[in-house]
Amino acid sequence: MPAPKTTLNPLRRPDGSATHSQNGYTIIGAVNGPIEVQRRDEIPDEAAIEVNVRPATGVGSPKERRIEQVLTTLLRNIILTHDYPRTLIQLTLQILSTPSTHSTLPSASSLPVLPALINTAYATLLAGSIRLSTTLAAVLVAVPKRFGKGEAVIVDPDPEEGGSELEAVARKGGLHVFAFDGRGEAVLAESEGDFGIEDWEEACEAARGVCCGLQDESPDVMEVEGAKRSMVRGLRELVKGEVEKEGRWRGEG
Amino acid sequence: MPAATVTTSPTPTPLSFPAPIFAALQPSSFLRAHLAPDSPSQPSLRANGRRPSEFRKPNINTGSLTHSHGSAVVRIGDTAVVAGVRGEILLADDIPNPPEREKRDFDTNSTRQESRGSGADPSSKGGGDADADAEADSLAHLQLLVPNLELSTGCHPSHLPGSPPSSLAQSLAQRILSLLHSTRLVPLQQLRILRPRARSSDLDDEGDEMLDPDAAVDGDGDGKVKGWEVVAYWTLYIDILFISLDGAVFDAAWGAVVAALGDTRLPHAWWDADRECVLCEEDGAQARGLGLRGCPVAATVGVFAPGRRGVVGGEKEEESWMLVDLDAFEEGLCREVVTVVVDCSGGGNGRIHRVEKNGGGAVGMGRMRHVVRSGEESWRNWAEVLGELGS
Numbered sequence: 217m218p219a220p221k222t223t224l225n226p227l228r229r230p231d232g233s234a235t236h237s238q239n240g241y242t243i244i245g246a247v248n249g250p251i252e253v254q255r256r257d258e259i260p261d262e263a264a265i266e267v268n269v270r271p272a273t274g275v276g277s278p279k280e281r282r283i284e285q286v287l288t289t290l291l292r293n294i295i296l297t298h299d300y301p302r303t304l305i306q307l308t309l310q311i312l313s314t315p316s317t318h319s320t321l322p323s324a325s326s327l328p329v330l331p332a333l334i335n336t337a338y339a340t341l342l343a344g345s346i347r348l349s350t351t352l353a354a355v356l357v358a359v360p361k362r363f364g365k366g367e368a369v370i371v372d373p374d375p376e377e378g379g380s381e382l383e384a385v386a387r388k389g390g391l392h393v394f395a396f397d398g399r400g401e402a403v404l405a406e407s408e409g410d411f412g413i414e415d416w417e418e419a420c421e422a423a424r425g426v427c428c429g430l431q432d433e434s435p436d437v438m439e440v441e442g443a444k445r446s447m448v449r450g451l452r453e454l455v456k457g458e459v460e461k462e463g464r465w466r467g468e469g
Numbered sequence: 470m471p472a473a474t475v476t477t478s479p480t481p482t483p484l485s486f487p488a489p490i491f492a493a494l495q496p497s498s499f500l501r502a503h504l505a506p507d508s509p510s511q512p513s514l515r516a517n518g519r520r521p522s523e524f525r526k527p528n529i530n531t532g533s534l535t536h537s538h539g540s541a542v543v544r545i546g547d548t549a550v551v552a553g554v555r556g557e558i559l560l561a562d563d564i565p566n567p568p569e570r571e572k573r574d575f576d577t578n579s580t581r582q583e584s585r586g587s588g589a590d591p592s593s594k595g596g597g598d599a600d601a602d603a604e605a606d607s608l609a610h611l612q613l614l615v616p617n618l619e620l621s622t623g624c625h626p627s628h629l630p631g632s633p634p635s636s637l638a639q640s641l642a643q644r645i646l647s648l649l650h651s652t653r654l655v656p657l658q659q660l661r662i663l664r665p666r667a668r669s670s671d672l673d674d675e676g677d678e679m680l681d682p683d684a685a686v687d688g689d690g691d692g693k694v695k696g697w698e699v700v701a702y703w704t705l706y707i708d709i710l711f712i713s714l715d716g717a718v719f720d721a722a723w724g725a726v727v728a729a730l731g732d733t734r735l736p737h738a739w740w741d742a743d744r745e746c747v748l749c750e751e752d753g754a755q756a757r758g759l760g761l762r763g764c765p766v767a768a769t770v771g772v773f774a775p776g777r778r779g780v781v782g783g784e785k786e787e788e789s790w791m792l793v794d795l796d797a798f799e800e801g802l803c804r805e806v807v808t809v810v811v812d813c814s815g816g817g818n819g820r821i822h823r824v825e826k827n828g829g830g831a832v833g834m835g836r837m838r839h840v841v842r843s844g845e846e847s848w849r850n851w852a853e854v855l856g857e858l859g860s
Contacts, residue, residue, distance in 0.1 A: 282640035289827045293804065322643075323609045323650040388602065392824075401830025405807075408651045408823050413841050416821065417834050 220335065220372075220447065224343045224458050232344020236336040239356055240315030240375045243332050245340035249305030263300035265292050265307070269333065272311040273320070283326055287337060290395065290404050294338070296347040305346060309333055315375040327406060328375060330393045331356045334404070335447070342455065353427040353447040354395035354404065357419040359411060360388070369422045390415055394423035398448075492516065497802055501775045504790050517546075517796055522843060524768075524794045524850050527724055531732035531858055539733025543725040546796055547715035552725035554733045556703040558662070558747050559613070568607045574696030575663055601653065608657045614649050616707040618642040618722060625714035625797075641719060644825075645709070645726055648810060652765045652822050655705070655730060659759050662747055663697040664740035700740045701747045705733070716796040719808060723767040724851060731855065733759050764855060765812040765822050768847035770840045771795045771803030772831045789831055793843050805829030807837075811844035814852070819845045 220238040227233035230246035237243075250263060257264045267287045269280045287307075295305060311329065318328070334354035341348060358370040390409035397403045402420060429446035492499045503516050514520060527545045534540035537553035544550075561567060608614070620638040623630040634642075649655065707729065709722050737755035741748045750756075774789035792799055800806075810823035821841060826832055832840060 278639040278643040278646075281636045282643040285636060285640045286827060293828055321609055322612065323614075323646050325647065325651070390821075397830055399830070401833060402826070403828075403830045405824055405826040407821070408647070410820050410822060412818060412820065413838055416824065416837065420834065420837075 220332075220450065222335070222339050222450075222454055224339060224454065230344070232340055232342070232346070234336055234339035234343050235312070236332060236339055238332040238335060239328055239372065240313075240318075241329050241332040242312040243309055243336040244312055245307065245309045245336040247305065247307045247340045247344040247346065249307075249344065249346060250300040250303030251306060253302060253304035257304065258302055259297075261301050262297035263295065263303045263305050265295065265297065265305050267291065267337070268306075268308045270308070270310045271320075272314050272318075277322065279322060279324075279326055283330065283333065286330070286404070286406070287333065290334065290352075291337060291341070293403060294348050294350060294352055294397070295341065296349050299347050307337055307340060309336055309340075317375045325391060325408060327391050327393050327408065328356060330354065330406065331395075334393075334395050339451075339454075343458075350398040351448060351451065352395055352397060352403070353451065354393060355423045355426050355447065357392040357394065357423050359390040359392070359409075359415050359419050369419055371422050371426050390419065392416070392419045392423070394420060394427070396424060396427040398428075400424060400428045492798070496798065497775045500773060500799065500802055504773070505788070515792060516798065519794075521790050521792050522846075524843075524847050526850060527721075527854055529724070529728050529854050529858060531728055537729075538735055539729045539731070541725050541728035541732055543721050543728060545717050545721050545724075545794070547713055548717050548721045549712040550709060550721045550725045551712060552707060552709045552722070552729040554729045555706045555708070556733070556735050557706065558738065558749075559611075559702045559704045560747070561699050561701055564611065568610050570603055570607055571611075571699055574666065574698065575661070576697075604657045605650065605653050608653075608655070608660075609650050611657075611702060613657070613660055613702055613704045614646065614655060614707065615704065616642055616645045616649065616709065616726065618645065618709040618711075620711050620714070622710055622712065624711040628714070637718075641722060642709075644719060645707075645723060648723065648765070648767075648823055649726070652763065652810070652812070654727070654761050654763070654765065655759055656762060659735070659757070660703040660705070661699050662701040662703070662738045662740065664700040664742075666696050666698050701738070703735055703738075705730075714797070716798075716800045717769060717794055720767045720769050720794070720847075723765075723810070727761070727764060727766070728855060728858070730759055730761055731764075731858070735759070763812045763814045764848075764852060765810050766844070766848040766851040767808060767810045767823075768793065768840075768844040769795060769806060769808045770832075770843055771799060771807075772805040772829060773799065773803050774805070774829070774831060775802075791836065791839060791843075794847070803828075805831050807832050807840050809840055809844040811841065811848050813845055813848045819848060 220236065222234060222236045224234050225232065226235050226244065227246055231248050233244065233246040235242065235244045253264050265288050267284045269283050269287070270276060271280060291307070331354040334352065338352040355372055358373045360370065388410065390407055390411035392405065392407040394402050395404035405420070407416060426446060428448050486494070500516055504513050504521065506513065512520070519525070525546050527543055530542045532540060533542050534551070534553045538556045539554040540552060542549065542551050561571070618638050618641045620628045620635060621630050621632045628635060707726055709725060734753070734756035736753070737750040737757070738747050771792045772789055773792055776788060792803065795803060805828040807824070807826040809821060811819040811821055813819040819841065
């Protein structure tokens with residue numbers, strides 16, 4: 217499985233931008249803000265947040281409206297909106313490429329694309345220097361319960377590998393998306409399928425390990441394992457690199 | 470008489486408001502004052518008089534719309550919603566790329582027997598697992614379920630009548646559509662209209678009745694008919710109209726959809742070879758139900774945390790309440806909302822079909838169990854009302 221990959225500020229014009237690849241999806245995000253808000257959307261004591269999601273092909277459908285609503289609710293909680301009263305923070309996410317198994321049917325699950333969108337949105341906000349209350353990391357988890365006894369939870373399944381099985385997993389077992397904040401609390405959980413509460417908890421624990429496994433593993437272990445690093449750690453390295461790049465003029469080496 | 474007015478005016482009392490003004494000015498403190506009363510003898514109640522974990526009983530009326538094949542009016546508190554199901558016939562020839570599986574021969578015996586079951590009957594759940602999966606894929610591909618949700622009916626001041634579907638309406642319709650498919654509520658076999666595979670000899674010497682699958686099965690079961698093919702499908706247009714909106718939008722809309730689908734009776738339809746079209750029986754006695762799989766119910770729980778203002782996780786643990794079955798006033802105050810769709814019709818512990826949690830991190834593992842338990846309670850609540858309708 218290719219590890220999630222992020223680039224900060226690939227675009228020059230917007231206040232902040234990022235590209236991110238995860239689960240076979242590549243997404244580019246751009247944020248402008250704080251900018252002037254339409255009178256209709258203005259909130260007296262906090263910033264209005266607008267999220268636009270554009271699909272890889274065609275124009276947006278009710279499916280994109282639903283994803284936008286999920287993201288707006290999530291980000292309103294992460295962005296320190298009270299720091300930007302009577303303004304607008306406008307985030308646009310364009311899906312650049314999808315895995316070959318991606319289904320465009322209206323009834324198809326939107327969960328496989330959601331973690332990539334959340335992580336892109338977060339990286340974009342970071343790049344745009346929007347003040348945030350915490351970090352954010354999202355991951356997709358598949359629990360193929362009924363395929364056979366003792367089958368493990370698959371964190372970050374590769375849609376290209378499993379073929380169209382992801383959809384089947386969603387219906388038989390469970391397909392989950394979890395997003396965790398800096399304190400390791402699940403700020404977003406979207407699940408579908410047919411599962412019990414134990415399955416949900418198992419999936420949640422597995423996702424937490426991947427998203428915020430920073431405290432549990434010592435740096436040495438990370439060096440040895442190499443590929444399996446937590447998302448928070450990956451993010452830290454990314455930001456560190458960006459800060460070093462920005463601070464080159466200081467000559468601090 | 471200025472002197473008199475001075476003497477009659479009361480001594481300055483501490484600032485106090487009537488309750489409605491308090492609620493409008495400081496909604497958060499108002500609700501908190503109800504949930505955490507000053508004297509311990511007073512119970513912790515919400516502003517609407519319910520306990521934090523108390524559900525409202527839905528009122529359901531089915532079959533109210535005469536021109537639809539199934540309908541339901543659901544009322545929860547001041548939220549009222551009408552759902553109507555209308556079946557329209559889609560000819561198989563008009564489908565550009567039908568799924569391969571739909572081109573095979575069908576065994577009418579098995580199809581017909583199962584189709585006699587109607588309503589929300591848990592025993593009709595099952596069949597081959599792989600088969601059901603492929604069937605669900607076909608149903609999604611054919612797009613035979615078309616829910617549409619209308620909020621601009623004047624149901625609430627914030628939704629102007631006559632305006633295009635708001636993003637809330639669109640996303641609710643999408644949630645219902647994806648839930649209809651992921652729960653596999655409607656079996657595809659009930660939506661197929663079959664005819665015998667055309668063989669030149671059959672068509673010449675057999676009349677109309679041979680082309681009616683029911684006649685063939687119920688009658689002498691003539692050995693000449695080899696297989697059946699799909700000639701058309703029922704497409705179900707599910708229209709959901711909100712008459713009044715006061716919170717619990719999704720719970721009410723989904724409840725109305727399940728009740729309306731449970732009430733749906735599709736007329737008996739067959740292929741008429743002479744006229745080369747699908748005909749429907751006028752007689753309602755032959756109409757059959759959809760034989761829904763299970764009875765999933767949506768329940769919404771909100772977390773009311775007056776201390777946390779837009780910040781995920783304060784430094785210390787803040788007081789918070791879990792409120793079930795929110796009304797619009799409470800929805801405005803709960804940032805974190807969890808919706809679970811639970812089905813207990815299989816007996817034992819409820820199976821979860823959907824979790825949608827967003828807006829905060831207060832609901833972790835332990836509280837999630839609490840939410841699911843609330844969902845199961847809500848299911849019993851709904852199942853009781855839906856069950857009364859069925860009997």
